[in-house]
Amino acid sequence: MQILKPAVLLYFLFISFCVTSQSDEDVIKTIYSQSLTNGKSYDWLNYLSNQIGGRLSGSLNAEKAVAYTKEELDKLGLDKVWLQPVMVPKWVRGIKEYAFIETPNGQTTIVNICALGGSVATPSLGLKANIIEVKNFEELEALGKEKIEGKIVFYNRPMQADLINTFEAYGGCVNQRYSGAMEASKYGAVGVIVRSMNLRLDDYPHTGSMGYEDLPNDKRIPSAAISTNDGELLSTMLQLDNSIKFYFKQSCKQLKDVQSYNVIGEITGSEYPNEYIIVGGHLDSWDLGDGSHDDGAGVVQSMDVLRLLKESGVRPKRSIRVVLFMNEENGLRGGKKYAEVAKQKNENHVFALESDSGGFTPRGFSFDCNDASFNQVLNWKPLFKPYLIHYFEKGGSGADVGPLKTETNVLAGLRPDSQRYFDHHHASNDTFDAVNKRELELGAATMTALVYLFDKYGVNPITNKGTIKK
Amino acid sequence: MQILKPAVLLYFLFISFCVTSQSDEDVIKTIYSQSLTNGKSYDWLNYLSNQIGGRLSGSLNAEKAVAYTKEELDKLGLDKVWLQPVMVPKWVRGIKEYAFIETPNGQTTIVNICALGGSVATPSLGLKANIIEVKNFEELEALGKEKIEGKIVFYNRPMQADLINTFEAYGGCVNQRYSGAMEASKYGAVGVIVRSMNLRLDDYPHTGSMGYEDLPNDKRIPSAAISTNDGELLSTMLQLDNSIKFYFKQSCKQLKDVQSYNVIGEITGSEYPNEYIIVGGHLDSWDLGDGSHDDGAGVVQSMDVLRLLKESGVRPKRSIRVVLFMNEENGLRGGKKYAEVAKQKNENHVFALESDSGGFTPRGFSFDCNDASFNQVLNWKPLFKPYLIHYFEKGGSGADVGPLKTETNVLAGLRPDSQRYFDHHHASNDTFDAVNKRELELGAATMTALVYLFDKYGVNPITNKGTIKK
CATH class of the missing domain: 3.50.30.30 (Glucose Oxidase; domain 1)
Incomplete structure (x- = not known):
């Protein structure tokens, strides 16, 4: 274990003080500013798309993407980073x-x-x-x-x-x-x-x-x-x-299942470590383009959520995980496996957010939750207004987080502008040049802001089996 | 004059009956549906951009654009279409x-x-x-x-x-x-x-x-x-x-001013013909690209507003004009000339809407008006929610409509998503391929819906010099 020097300790105390004394408005402003001026999502997407390319489950590229994202998460200084094994179908064109x-x-x-x-x-x-x-x-x-x-x-x-x-x-x-x-x-x-x-x-x-x-x-x-x-x-x-x-x-041909992995990184919660908040996208893609919108964007945005929290001086109370799911496109094995293991370990997943609708300008979120939790979310809506985030509706969340549903938790999906999405979806023109850097970064910031709020306030305490959490 | 056959008359009576008995929700739904399934804006833009190209004031292309848009407006069966002469500067690269x-x-x-x-x-x-x-x-x-x-x-x-x-x-x-x-x-x-x-x-x-x-x-x-x-x-x-x-x-060189034109089309109001509602964009552009976003988009959207009103069975009470302004980019001569003539003729311009912020997904409008009129507009906001139009703020309107400002009227600018706009603005990549058909059409529909409401309800009667209009 590394011994912190007094100056470093003071720095952390300072940051910690700043954040606890900062208003939600200020923290969220810092998050957006960090993403737009110092974001990593676009660079990561550039590598995933242009150095690796399409990442069909079971392909060599999919395994390269596992190794690359694990390596990048390792660099972020999270509390844990690991691979979760999952067998996936292998279909070849x-x-x-x-x-x-x-x-x-x-x-x-x-x-x-x-x-x-x-x-x-x-x-x-x-x-x-x-x-x-x-x-x-x-x-x-x-x-x-x-x-x-x-x-x-x-x-x-x-x-x-x-x-x-x-x-x-x-x-x-x-x-x-x-x-x-x-x-x-x-x-x-x-x-x-x-x-x-x-x-x-x-x-x-x-x-x-x-x-x-x-x-x-x-x-x-x-x-x-x-x-x-x-x-x-x-x-x-x-x-x-x-x-x-x-x-x-x-x-084309369906081959035997092969070994692959979900990639997971975690900042362990300081107060409620067994309350999990996850944010994710899927690492696999179709093979025709390079999967920049579907779902390279969701992957790099989710990775940046944890980095942006750290960069903005947020010290989470709950455990925040990024989960890069394998095999959303043709099997959902990663999503199912993650939920299965979470259940086995009795991990309480209070909030799960997925980005799998493209890297376009974010408009808001769709929520799968009970009315009390949804009302809690609606109270936060004004905090998002300066960022033109206006869409807060009940509805679906995302395929990969779906298996985590319980009666009391909250699932959500980022909802970017959808007009151009199907111009590129699953086609050879789903490529890096179709993603705008700022739009991607705005999405990452919007996700981070919602994760910050759920971490700070928890999921609606009244309905959460009577446990009061602040 | 053409004599209408009884069947045709019955048809018009039927349409007229339908519209008067339709709710605002229904009319607006028809407008959006018409634009997305039967819009003309994208075809017009294709011609302006790919058959004509960049339209710098005083250039041959600018004059081609005048002739083309006049001809297209002539085909729409409006009550009047004309050219308004204006001298413009001519700078050549x-x-x-x-x-x-x-x-x-x-x-x-x-x-x-x-x-x-x-x-x-x-x-x-x-x-x-x-x-x-x-x-x-x-x-x-x-x-x-x-x-x-x-x-x-x-x-x-x-x-x-x-x-x-x-x-x-x-x-x-x-x-x-x-x-x-x-x-x-x-x-x-x-x-x-x-x-x-x-x-x-x-x-x-x-x-x-x-x-x-x-x-x-x-x-x-x-x-x-x-x-x-x-x-x-x-x-x-x-x-x-x-x-x-x-x-x-x-x-490059500044030459002598040359003759050019604003292009204007009008549906004359059935009840208040001297109350004018105008919708416009600027016909000129810079010369490097083909001016698709700046402001071909605004031109074709404005043209389609009048067509969409007709197609949706709306018979305006007030006179609705499309004005395609010349020389916004380097002189604003068209905007100034239009306002000058309007003043001379004592035309009461109650509402003017400009689209000059690109052809991207519309998010709402910015309004230059008094509080009473703004409150009136805010009452209409729920009508736009199904179309994800959420931005209704006070602020600037547009350069070309600016000279029409009075104490009581309402000026507004369409506010599309702005993230990609400056990637293309005034550069050689402001080209047709950067415009998405649906996004353009959604903008045209959003403008049409607002024009429909202002035509139906008029500008806030209380502040409008005491005149009660319904």
Whole structure:
């Protein structure tokens, strides 16, 4: 153990005095100022995105990201940093997918597709068949086996443009991607092409997870996303002539589970060390871009929360952890593992905050909690006004923190501006240049400010099993 | 005059009935939905930016923009569309600027500069001199004639990163750009280099207006902006060796004023035709990029306000005008002319809204008005909540509508998210690809909703010289 010199001790006493005597307004101002003038999130993201790149679960890059973030957390002088083992699925894309539309006279038009995560491959020479467009599972059912059998099903329901929250528009479409193959297989379809979950018309196909659930292997049909521009083209060509054929070839494969890790760092609480506040994002990403928005941003913001607390002179009463979850995209194994271990160890997780909605200008938070806790949060809202943080609503939190839910704790998700998110989501243009430094840093500061408040005041004491905490 | 068929008449009666019986919530929802699914702003911007391009006052492109927007407004079936003549200054950049830093041993490093708008040229062979860095006019004064004479002055005060509103950070720096040459000239400086007004470190020099006021011609020294990266380089090199020299060459020139126009379209009010509500942006831009954010966005949003009102079935009681102002950037002649003519004609401008802060996600409005009117506006705030519009504050409005100010009317400016604005402002990367379609459309809808409310309810009747209007 290091012996502190008197001058150093005095310094810490001074800092400690300053913080305890500072108003919440002042502490929060320091946090934002630190993030905007001295933040680390952007540098970390630069490394994750440009030196490592896409971090699909089970890939070499994912393991590089584990090692890098562990090393960076080690440098921060936290009380503990460790890796939490977790087995993760390993799906590999194989060689680049290839697809074209063929007219009856043999003319072909190449289109942009990518395999959906979890999909099986096509036969090695590819798959060519007639293709039929539907907008939803009801249309599929109405067409029935007679019209579907032997064909490729093309799901082409676009995201609803007049929903303000683009995640709602996503929620209204994503069943085509996740369950499209499963449903189409029931009617004898041989493959599935899904319009990319993208509000823009452009040439990028967007991947994402799909599942077969308990479908037997011989019923599992290959499934790919098509870019919105090519989806529109395909739809138009089908309207002109429904006898056109679609060809696609993909060699993706599900391998055996492999060992990976959640990366965890902790500042141990000075007064209530068994009350845990966690902040996190997911370290894995899809493989097409470099995962800067999904979820490199959440990872580096969460890391910076602990550093910003220290830099702002906050000495937490409760234990604050950053948790970098592995395998959010295609398995959620990291989130489940973290909750499982927390339960085994009887760790009381009072507040968990996730950032997994992109690195855009933060607008506020969505809270999954009881009314008493939500009212407590609403009291803090004026503290955020100078930073244009206005969105405090009840709703979902995040996939990785979800398994930590109890009756009394608070889960939350950072809510950045959502307008551009699906331009990049799961596509090859989810890259570092699409992240603005200030927007990223504002997000980190906003998260830090909320963590600071929950640490200082605890979760609403009345509902928290009667225990009064100040 | 066209005679309406009974069916058409019935249709109009129906629409009219629908709107009068619709709640404000419903009308505003229709407005947003129309903009996001059927908006014209993005298409218009595509043409302005990609088919015309930068629109510096007095340039051929500016006149093309006048003709194009007039033609598009003509297609909308407004009650009147016309051009309002205004004489504008014509400054031309000449051939591309060139600059380097030279060390005493003769090594040169090329750096990125651009002439500031309104600057004189360097001598035709360029200007080479020692260069001295200052952060503000106080430092300049302290150095005095002895240290400044015969040198180039380098203003290097960066925008303050920890201000949340980037326009505040801009306001804290822009005197270096506007008045830097005037001030440095007092002490015998031979030229001025100004750090670009940009919060990012990158290679784009940002132009913008500068002035000499009543400085005699022989005291007018050339002034240019340097990119932030090259500003940092220059500063570092000066710290290592203050005997380095700076060379720059620019051939810009102020020509005689030329004829140009404000473009105006009007829906004449059905009940109070002499109460005017105007919405506008400026048609001119700087010449380096294509002026998509500054202020192509404001132009096309303002145009779409009138179209969206019509499409949403709103029949205005007051006269609603779109005004596309010429020459905001380097003279404000359009704004002044519009106000002058309005005064001559005794037109009562009750509300004027400007969009000139970029085409990013709208956050709200800033209002220049009395307290009674501001309270009226605050009552409407809940109507905007579903669209995440939360910022309603007193403050400035916009340069072009400023001259319309009276004691009782309301001026306002749209306030989009400001984080990315100065990445592009007045630089060659202010281009169409930096504008997101949805963000632009949300801005147009937000403006339309506010215009709808002011048209329906009028400006606060109590303060409006006692006239009761409903």
